[in-house]
Amino acid sequence: MDALQLIAEPNRRMILRLVWDRELAASEIASNFDVTFGAVSQHLAILREADFVKVRRHGNKRLYRTDIAALGPLAAILEDMWRTTLQSLAITIEVSEDQ
Amino acid sequence: MDALQLIAEPNRRMILRLVWDRELAASEIASNFDVTFGAVSQHLAILREADFVKVRRHGNKRLYRTDIAALGPLAAILEDMWRTTLQSLAITIEVSEDQ
DNA sequence: ATTGTATTTCAATTTGAACTAAAATAGATC
DNA sequence: GATCTATTTTAGTTCAAATTGAAATACAAT
Numbered sequence: 403m404d405a406l407q408l409i410a411e412p413n414r415r416m417i418l419r420l421v422w423d424r425e426l427a428a429s430e431i432a433s434n435f436d437v438t439f440g441a442v443s444q445h446l447a448i449l450r451e452a453d454f455v456k457v458r459r460h461g462n463k464r465l466y467r468t469d470i471a472a473l474g475p476l477a478a479i480l481e482d483m484w485r486t487t488l489q490s491l492a493i494t495i496e497v498s499e500d501q
Numbered sequence: 502m503d504a505l506q507l508i509a510e511p512n513r514r515m516i517l518r519l520v521w522d523r524e525l526a527a528s529e530i531a532s533n534f535d536v537t538f539g540a541v542s543q544h545l546a547i548l549r550e551a552d553f554v555k556v557r558r559h560g561n562k563r564l565y566r567t568d569i570a571a572l573g574p575l576a577a578i579l580e581d582m583w584r585t586t587l588q589s590l591a592i593t594i595e596v597s598e599d600q
Numbered sequence: 601a602t603t604g605t606a607t608t609t610c611a612a613t614t615t616g617a618a619c620t621a622a623a624a625t626a627g628a629t630c
Numbered sequence: 631g632a633t634c635t636a637t638t639t640t641a642g643t644t645c646a647a648a649t650t651g652a653a654a655t656a657c658a659a660t
Binding site for chain 4: 561
Binding site for chain 1: 604605606607608609610
């Protein structure tokens with residue numbers, strides 16, 4: 403699958419963000435979404451197949467974490483997006499405080 | 502629309518590539534695709550709304566050109582993709598020549 | 601070995617984005 | 631203004647990707 407299309411999907415992007423700098427179990431990831439556990443698991447499978455996440459078994463659970471290196475130049479794009487999103491949020495707050 | 506989703510669509514990416522460093526009329530762009538003129542025009546509209554292309558009227562025609570600056574960091578990603586695609590093509594040729 | 605929790609996988613359904621075909625608009629030419 | 635070419639827009643269709651719900655698998659604990 404095309405790397406760009408892969409990370410363009412909003413839920414997959416959210417998953418990458420959630421496990422960007424920490425490990426989370428599949429269930430913990432899923433609890434952040436409105437869609438079913440099954441749907442999240444399928445997104446995880448797609449991310450796994452693209453090697454965009456690393457998985458580690460720990461007892462019952464499977465711990466996921468973004469493989470930032472594997473994302474190559476796309477990693478910077480994602481970080482950039484999230485940063486600018488936060489910035490625009492900050493601007494929104496500033497503006498509303500001015501009123 | 503989300504910038505990443507926008508450039509993830511293969512036909513839109515192809516449009517951006519076609520008018521990356523030259524102007525082309527909508528019909529000239531469309532002639533490079535299997536899909537109908539209407540479909541290409543819709544993609545152009547989406548790219549226009551995102552300001553990822555500049556348009557200029559010239560008589561009957563509308564000349565399109567990628568607004569590379571507007572793409573920000575995504576411009577580098579696209580150029581990178583196309584470069585590596587060419588590289589892998591070159592490798593393919595080499596390999597087949599070896600046989 | 602059975603029960604429970606965590607996760608994946610599968611078949612069927614839903615949904616949304618891309619597409620088509622046709623009508624509408626825009627400007628050029630006669 | 632009628633006609634031609636270029637393009638956009640609209641309504642309806644198609645298709646792939648995302649989702650659901652349920653069954654299957656995996657490991658842990660009793």
